[in-house]
Amino acid sequence: MNIRDLIYLQAIARHGHFGKAAESCNVSQPTLSVQLQKLEADLGVTLIERTKRAAMLTPIGQRVLALAEDALTAVDAIRSITAEASDPFSGQFRFGSIPTISPFLVPDVLRVLGTTFPRLELVFRENITDRLTENLLNGDLDVAILATPPVTSRLLAIPLYDEPLLVIHPIGHNLAELDKLNVSDLPLDQMILLSEGHCFRDQTVDLCRLQSRTTLAETSVTSLETIISLVAAGQGISIVPALAQSSGWLDRPNIGVKPLRSKGATRQLNLTFRKSSPRRVLIEAVAKQISGVLV
Amino acid sequence: MNIRDLIYLQAIARHGHFGKAAESCNVSQPTLSVQLQKLEADLGVTLIERTKRAAMLTPIGQRVLALAEDALTAVDAIRSITAEASDPFSGQFRFGSIPTISPFLVPDVLRVLGTTFPRLELVFRENITDRLTENLLNGDLDVAILATPPVTSRLLAIPLYDEPLLVIHPIGHNLAELDKLNVSDLPLDQMILLSEGHCFRDQTVDLCRLQSRTTLAETSVTSLETIISLVAAGQGISIVPALAQSSGWLDRPNIGVKPLRSKGATRQLNLTFRKSSPRRVLIEAVAKQISGVLV
DNA sequence: TATATTCATAGGCACTGACTATCATAATAA
DNA sequence: TTATTATGATAGTCAGTGCCTATGAATATA
Numbered sequence: 350m351n352i353r354d355l356i357y358l359q360a361i362a363r364h365g366h367f368g369k370a371a372e373s374c375n376v377s378q379p380t381l382s383v384q385l386q387k388l389e390a391d392l393g394v395t396l397i398e399r400t401k402r403a404a405m406l407t408p409i410g411q412r413v414l415a416l417a418e419d420a421l422t423a424v425d426a427i428r429s430i431t432a433e434a435s436d437p438f439s440g441q442f443r444f445g446s447i448p449t450i451s452p453f454l455v456p457d458v459l460r461v462l463g464t465t466f467p468r469l470e471l472v473f474r475e476n477i478t479d480r481l482t483e484n485l486l487n488g489d490l491d492v493a494i495l496a497t498p499p500v501t502s503r504l505l506a507i508p509l510y511d512e513p514l515l516v517i518h519p520i521g522h523n524l525a526e527l528d529k530l531n532v533s534d535l536p537l538d539q540m541i542l543l544s545e546g547h548c549f550r551d552q553t554v555d556l557c558r559l560q561s562r563t564t565l566a567e568t569s570v571t572s573l574e575t576i577i578s579l580v581a582a583g584q585g586i587s588i589v590p591a592l593a594q595s596s597g598w599l600d601r602p603n604i605g606v607k608p609l610r611s612k613g614a615t616r617q618l619n620l621t622f623r624k625s626s627p628r629r630v631l632i633e634a635v636a637k638q639i640s641g642v643l644v
Numbered sequence: 645m646n647i648r649d650l651i652y653l654q655a656i657a658r659h660g661h662f663g664k665a666a667e668s669c670n671v672s673q674p675t676l677s678v679q680l681q682k683l684e685a686d687l688g689v690t691l692i693e694r695t696k697r698a699a700m701l702t703p704i705g706q707r708v709l710a711l712a713e714d715a716l717t718a719v720d721a722i723r724s725i726t727a728e729a730s731d732p733f734s735g736q737f738r739f740g741s742i743p744t745i746s747p748f749l750v751p752d753v754l755r756v757l758g759t760t761f762p763r764l765e766l767v768f769r770e771n772i773t774d775r776l777t778e779n780l781l782n783g784d785l786d787v788a789i790l791a792t793p794p795v796t797s798r799l800l801a802i803p804l805y806d807e808p809l810l811v812i813h814p815i816g817h818n819l820a821e822l823d824k825l826n827v828s829d830l831p832l833d834q835m836i837l838l839s840e841g842h843c844f845r846d847q848t849v850d851l852c853r854l855q856s857r858t859t860l861a862e863t864s865v866t867s868l869e870t871i872i873s874l875v876a877a878g879q880g881i882s883i884v885p886a887l888a889q890s891s892g893w894l895d896r897p898n899i900g901v902k903p904l905r906s907k908g909a910t911r912q913l914n915l916t917f918r919k920s921s922p923r924r925v926l927i928e929a930v931a932k933q934i935s936g937v938l939v
Numbered sequence: 940t941a942t943a944t945t946c947a948t949a950g951g952c953a954c955t956g957a958c959t960a961t962c963a964t965a966a967t968a969a
Numbered sequence: 970t971t972a973t974t975a976t977g978a979t980a981g982t983c984a985g986t987g988c989c990t991a992t993g994a995a996t997a998t999a
Contacts, residue, residue: 350647350719350722350723351646351647351956352645352646352647353956366976367976367977367978368975368976368977376956376957376958377957377958377959378976378977378978379957379958379959379960379977379978379979379980380956380957380958381977382977382978382979383956383957383978383979384956384957386978387955387956392722392723392726392730393726393727393730394726394729394730395922398783398918398920398921398922399920399976399977399978400798400918400920400965400976400977401964401965401966401975401976401977402798402965402966402976404976404977405782405783406783407783407922408735408736409725409726409729409735412725413722413725413726416718416719416721416722416725417718417722419714419715419718419721420714420715420716420718420719420722421715423711423712423714423715423718424645424711424715426711426714427645427687427708427711427712427715428645428687430704430707430708430711431687431688431689431704431708432688434689434704435687435688435689440703440704441703487700488693488700488701488702502996502997503695503697503996623693623695625693625694625695626693627690627693627702646987648987661945662945662946662947663944663945663946671987671988671989672988672989672990673945673946673947674946674947674948674949674988674989674990674991675987675988675989676946677946677947677948678947678948678987678988679987679988681947682986682987694945694946694947695945695946695996696944696945696946696995696996696997697945697996697997699945699946797965797966798965940999941998941999942997942998942999943996943997943998943999944995944996944997944998945994945995945996945997946993946994946995946996947992947993947994947995948991948992948993948994949990949991949992949993950989950990950991950992951988951989951990952987952988952989953986953987953988953989954985954986954987954988955984955985955986955987956983956984956985956986957982957983957984957985958981958982958983958984959980959981959982960979960980960981961978961979961980961981962977962978962979962980963976963977963978963979964975964976964977964978965974965975965976965977966973966974966975966976967972967973967974967975968971968972968973968974969970969971969972969973
């Protein structure tokens, strides 16, 4: 059986005439004649009763036609949804980002992508790097904005932004007197860190060459917002990504901000996606737009 | 697009693996690979995202698969109903007969056909010859039991029974004294006829060489049952088919029955059907069974 | 690094669907 | 009836397609 055969059957039934049906299908009459015979032989029943006057459906032919039209409806639907989806800038676009990026970036990204790609249906998901990586690999996400390079060769990353790191401290803190800060200047026992699982915690710890056990118990919290509040309350110092400042999160009365000058005191944001993704064109366009937001 | 392609898509989606999918379809892996590429090129979208680890559906691939499965369901249904219907002795069988035959014959015919062809779904319709002929020609009936030969070469007829005609008269009528009746013996002015449209009326009139106008007004009625009752009431005489007697319809106190000996005083019952009917085998078997009833 | 796995590609072959030309049969007109 | 027209079926031919085997490229795994 064949979709074409079903269309032929439908045409013959509609026209009641092989010649006219053939014309409507843009094929010759013998083609229809032969193909219908094959279909009937295949199914083992007579679908059309031929007369010199009219070609009419048998009872079983009517039932087959009804089902054939169901099938053809589904096939038409396939053609129609794929015709829409063949536009690379349409359809659902699922992207994720980590908690230390999303509050500073996602609102702008959603706005820009929404206007640049109006036919895209944007779906956003926030989670830690490991979860987002899983989502990427099993196809639940199209892209993720991460601050770490891909952990597997199945993923690719487009660099978005080399983000400086900042030290924040209470206004009265003695760091306030220094202009240019180095990691070696920091009183590491006063550092407030994010809890485990956050890649930004790992980066901070690596940078300071701390044993992660040293400060875990008392000073790890689950969000940058909490860290900022604690610093503002004079409970310690911390390192935060620069986007926090440009988003206005550090504009608090009791907080001092200093750039961190040490070598490697940046984190590289990138747009990560499956190497096998069929939406490469769209993803690269999206990366360009996000980079634009970050200028 | 092609039904086979949809099956391949389904298999790849299920197995997440071209090789296994190919095995399940009993084709080689390159076949699947090439065919899916063609399908994707045809539709203009990527349906499957290929990895060395797994072949997974894209979002549009999932939507296409859902519709493909709708189509395949309909196709399976076609295969299943045609497999059933490929038995020539199954399915709906629509037959008709004229009013001057059905009361004597159809009950027995229904019983015999029902037991001989248990998978047949019998549908019966009674009407006059002209209507039944229309029904035959437009495909609303498979066969009809008629007492006249086909009016068009598009219909064929299998002879069933050469039915004698009988004269009925009131017991006290002077015909009662004659043993063998001829048409010339009949007092034609006392004849009660069926109304126009009934072929049996036409046969009777032809036989008696009456002008149909002569007796129309007073003595035409719409059923044989009425005729028999009128004769029983002494209102006239009539000619009835022999089956009326074997069915016991003439077993009434005041009715005398005499065979009509004239040449051509019979009517030939036959099973009429479209020459183009695809159910020739079944129809011939049915004719045989009806003939059996008539012995 | 070597091996195994997986999907893609290339070349060859058989089958199928399409065409044109023609036939057989039936409906219609002369 | 006989001639004409119309319809579906058949025959022969050819191009396209689906399938195969053999092989390649890229990745995962030992």
